Amino acid sequence: MTIRVLLVDDEAMVRVGLRMVLSAEPDIEVVGEASDGGAAADAVTELGPDVVLMDVRMPHVDGIEGSRRVLAASPGTRVLVLTTFGEDEYLEGALRAGVSGFLLKVSPPEQLIDAVRAVAAGGGLLDPSVTLRVIESFAAAPPSRTQRSTALDALTARERDVLSLLARGLSNAEIAADLYLGEATVKTHVSSVLMKLGLRDRVQAVVAAYETGLVRPGEA
Structure with missing residues (x-):
């Protein structure tokens, strides 16, 4: 079954790179893009993706509020957050918003692909270097x-x-x-x-x- 993915990032070049990596996989289809969390919620309603790859820091509507809106609009959609090590304050909000996991922006392409598949299959991405550190903090x-x-x-x-x-x-x-x-x-x-x-x-x-x-x- 093809995994339908929505890319959410305010940087067009980042979205291009993510699309190139994911579209090369036969079981993954990038069905759309959005530049902030508000546009992501609208796109989810229209496109019905299985997984939303969500950046955290974006203008207008950030990834935390965007995750809340996406999950409110489509509870069956899974949100995988893109993050860096220096964003603990954002990650706590993401956990409480109900996201299914985190992916470091410096992760290699194969890890991105595995993460999308794992989240689409109903799993949660528990990277000890990120998730558990933030959970223990809050x-x-x-x-x-x-x-x-x-x-x-x-x-x-x-x-x-x-x-x-x-x-x-x-x-x-x-x-x-x-x-x-x-x-x-x-x-x-x-x-x-x-x-x-x-x-x-x-x-x-x-x-x-x-x-x-x-x-x-x-x-x-």
Whole structure:
């Protein structure tokens, strides 16, 4: 199945480069471009992309507000944010907006392609060098008892174990080895956690684990 991608960046040359890399793949089609978050939301409604590759710093409507608008207009669309190491203050807002992951602008082309495929398949892009660093930063405050934290009570002990390890950046295979489970069993537990907590993907699961206090910043 072809993955339909919308490119959002205020620099035309960046969009050209992204289009060249992605369009060379037989399973990826770039269906449109936008120069800010507001135009992205309009384009999503018109074009129906599977994945939006969203820059953060843009004039008029930035990538954070743009992500909110895109997901409000099309909840089934996945947003993959383009970022640099110096944009922590933007990344916290992106996580709360519901994006499915982050990609460094200096990433090699093959990583960009893999990221688009992973997000389109329903996964979350959890790059420890970016995502977990930002999550730990904004999760350092004491957790509040929200409806979501109460929902953790619905998880089994094993599901809590899986969520805790997932939040520390472990892959399914690593979680399986740590808990002496089969990888297929871990996948089942992850799916159950997402369903019970009403989450879209692994990125939101990591945020929930920190926000509810299941995992604390700095814990081994």
